[in-house]
Amino acid sequence: MAQPAATTLLVWTRLLHAADLAGQHCADALRNVGLPPPEWYDVLLALERGGAQRPRDLQAALGKEQYALSRLVDRMVKARLLARTPCPTDARGHTLTLTIEGLAMRAAMWPVYAEAIERALGARVDEEDRAALARLLAPLAEPLGA
Amino acid sequence: MAQPAATTLLVWTRLLHAADLAGQHCADALRNVGLPPPEWYDVLLALERGGAQRPRDLQAALGKEQYALSRLVDRMVKARLLARTPCPTDARGHTLTLTIEGLAMRAAMWPVYAEAIERALGARVDEEDRAALARLLAPLAEPLGA
DNA sequence: GGCTTTTTCATGCCGATGCATCGAAAGACC
């Protein structure tokens, strides 16, 4: 059995705790003003940047499970932020497009989201440390090899 | 509106992604061998280290919501890993104690958990970078001020 | 003591997630 080093365990607890705090803070900030959760923002942004996309592309881009994305899209379609249109080249799937309301929602969410990120991260770590963190976290944000 | 710096956004995405990957990897490792999820380990460890404790103490120590801990304890009691005994000094609550099986379960989980942590973290960052990460993450693992 | 407020823990309800599976279309192979 591989016994992790003390620093490994320290990084472990702090990484999970920090991510939980930051994520929770953002989710709360959005909820407190009656806006949808962060994951909705990610979908809206991906579609705005990348144009119409199919569910499986979004799934890969966002790193979500297939069923999770399927139901997330369901909710967002019900909320009139997305529209499903038949896919011309593959009758199994469909393409997802932003509605006007979806575009407006992303714009409305960003200031709140940005402010929360700034408070949770930017205001607590100076530029030099942020650069160091970004560099050190890079390998950990890559998928683990088999 | 506070526009976060580019490094802030980079840290943001990598922090959340890294934590998600690492956490998922550990949860999967335990599940793949038929063991309970990491949160059970945290409870077992806290009780083993700190002796009998009341739910509200565990709640504070683990940073969980009250109802979440209440139901988590429920499941672990059903699984015979914990026992609730009446609290002598406060009839509202009870003290939680590890059963023999609970003690054994923690011991059984640790090698798998440790191995997963090592693979997800220790093996991917050298000692110097781990120390730097631990230092940089420290402020972010502290609760945000009001 | 008698009253109000606070703390401690559980739970009903609903929405979200994980898992397995399914139907249907596409692609591969002959």
Next chain:
DNA sequence: GGTCTTTCGATGCATCGGCATGAAAAAGCC
């Protein structure tokens, strides 16, 4: 073309989490 395998997306079922509330004991206050 015909058949088998793979990909795409949805969904039934059970579990889990969030929110609000409830019940009961403790603590504070007069």
